[in-house]
Amino acid sequence: MPGRVIFARQCAPCHGTAPGDDGSPMLPGTAALTAKYEGRLPGLLELRSDLSAPVLNLFVRRGSGAMPMFRKAELSDADLAAIADYLAATARENASLAGH
Ligand code: HEC
Structure with a gap:
């Protein structure tokens, strides 16, 4: 699975650019x-x-x-390398x- 897809599923719910569910202006990560x-x-992992x-x-x-921590059963080493x-x-x- 491409890193973009894994990140979108596993990380972006907290580390994306959207506002939080609770009305906060940013997601918690x-x-x-x-x-x-x-x-x-940057606060956004995708800019780091x-x-x-x-x-x-x-x-x-x-x-x-x-x-939270992720176990290998939830996120394999290959998934992490892809991210x-x-x-x-x-x-x-x-x-x-x-322009840098
Ligand atoms: C439930 C929400 C949540 C999820 C899901 C989540 N994170 Fe986080 N993440 C956080 C929060 C909150 C912090 C800040 C922790 C702190 O230092 O207080 C953080 C911190 C981090 C940091 C530390 C960066 C730094 O400079 O301190 C990294 C790296 C990171 N997350 C990567 C990921 C990756 C990769 C994923 C997906 C596999 C992920 N996170 C999923 C909430 C989340």
Whole structure:
């Protein structure tokens, strides 16, 4: 399955760009990371170029604060690698659109 599809199913419900179900202006993952980095890094994972497969592995397998952990039965190592490739590609695309 392509990383884009896996990300859309498993991650975008919290890390997408949409407003939250509870009327909040951002989804919880996007909101938490926007607050955490205060503009030093984007709140949106798809704009981050620093999330290599090993870094993603740490956060996704262990969880982090309000972020749940994912077991291999829910999300395989291959799925996680596909997400890492997808995030690297979207970050590159965004940087080239921005002229960097
Ligand atoms: C139930 C909501 C939820 C889901 C689903 C979710 N996340 Fe998160 N994620 C969060 C929240 C909230 C945080 C911020 C945690 C904190 O630091 O307080 C976070 C943090 C992260 C971070 C840490 C980034 C940083 O710089 O601290 C990464 C990486 C991440 N998520 C990746 C993913 C990936 C990949 C998926 C899909 C496999 C995913 N998340 C699914 C809610 C979620």
